[in-house]
Amino acid sequence: MSRRKSVSTNVLEKLVHQQEQKSKDFQKASEEFLKHCKIKGLSPDTVKFYEKELKGLFRALVELEVPLLDVRTLKLNDIENWVEYMLEMKRAVSSINSRMRAGRTFMNFCLKKSYVDQNPFDGVSQLKKRHTVGATLTKGQLEKLLNTPDITQFVGLRDLAIMLTFAHVGLRLKELCSIKVQDLSFDGKGEVIIQQAKNRYARRVPMTKRLKTVLKAYVEERGVLDNDTLFVSVENASISPRTVQERLKHYGVVSKVENDISVSPHAFRRTFCRLKVEAGVNLFVLQRLTGHSDLEMLQRYVQIYGKDLEQAIEKGFE
Template identity: 80%
Template sequence: MARRKAATSTKVLNKLTLKKEKVVSDFETASKEFLRHCTIKGLSPDTVKFYDKELKGLLRAFHELEVSLDEVRTIKAEDIEKWIEYMLKDNRAISSINARMRAGRTFFNFCLKKNYVGINPFEGISQLKKRHTVGSTFTKKQLEQLLSAPDITQFVGLRDLAIMLTFAHVGLRLKELCSLKIQDVRFDGYGEVIIQQAKNRYARRIPMTKRLKTVLKAYCEERGILDTDALFVSVENAPINPRTVQERLKHHGVNSSVEKDVSVSPHAFRRTFCRLKVEAGVNLFVLQRLTGHSDLEMLQRYVQIYGKDLEQAIEKGFD
């Protein structure tokens, strides 16, 4: 191996002494570039819309707090802390503040990679501590009251029963239900529902219960062949929209009197699905596959509250 020269080469010195060029970008320009980056990256339209909404909210708040937005580089950790205090004084929910902080942190990480900022101003700022709770669920009696409410002699009633039973026996989200296509439902064998538009982007298969199979089959026969391939449709044969689903659930909640005790919503059905599965002793990893949760944190809360192991363990040791 040849001996190195006594003097360091100019090429190496240039590499060592080369400084990054300072790139200047204002908040609005950087925001637009970030949203474009999110779209190109393939994030869902809902995620891009979420970032857009939160960055516009941050922009408005910074204007009120008189934070300079001419260069994102000048935004400091103190400005972020002022923004958090601003939201707390405005009585924003902790979960909403944390969601906005996650959006802001992601945006400034993008700015860091683009060399718009020298350091992420969210560095060292933690999420706010939130009390972990599990929302209200239906009892089995309340669930039956809801499922008995629709008038199945009418198309709308049969459709509403099929919707509520799908929520109750599949445990899916509102958006997942509204995105179901007629081809996502299969009646051969046990029958199954395929969730294609899942939140975590991973499609999943849910076997049907006997009751769900019977009701969905009857609904599909009544629905007939239409121009749209949406599974659930309006009386005008158009794909049903999320707002209509929410309104119909509220309607049946009021008529069944369940709404007096529990707010009837798609997520209340989903929470009830999780609760009943936990109470029945379904394996947590199997439940995760059924519900499409990205991690086990939320499901573990159901286990901590509704798991039967506490009742089984409490008498042990006193024999």
């Protein structure tokens, strides 16, 4: 039997169809990836992060004239050129690394879907950056801020409760704004349950005596409302993250603390970590209190603020 000289029409159509199924342009593949992230149950903030970073990556690759009609054509050399281009544009190392993480995750998705044969990001390492800890408030600055609100007024009492919660719980801005009245318990020592945590694991933080006193006074003044969000405006609406930031900035200016350090939710969180490290709190306990997903950041606080260096420096000379 002689060999056939041409592929049959049915076989050819099948091969073309299979190739079309696997071939994806960058934008369509990224849309599928974002849909996959939502179905997977990733937080809206995480989905927004991927969407923002992939859009930025796409724009930069277009500027570099990298063909993106088929993600399979994206190669290691293209990613290396992109990194070099970002550095030439004076982009922050942390920004480049964030975009690289998003791109790597996206291309791993494409790999699983057989849109690519290999991940072009696999041959590129994260850029090295300086490991620093942002500015923190001194105890004196912290007291200045806490003494500034007029607690004879609802707004002043609320703002004191907000700042004290930041200072004594060490939570993030979004976490604070999501606290419900039912997340507080004044039984015994008292505690705050943080449900909307960044790492998606709720955590419990006991109250200090001072925080318990102030929060009880605030909750009593707040009264019973249809809105169960803990911190509310004078119109009884949930307080927005933007308003919280503006109120902190206001007290920073009035107290003149803003002259030395930018007063922000994260400045309070960093201060919480520093004070706990200086007090010798176990690193794993601190991780449970703050909800850090790993110990890397907390270890930086230990390296800078830990008291072991002071205790060790005289040893051997006694």
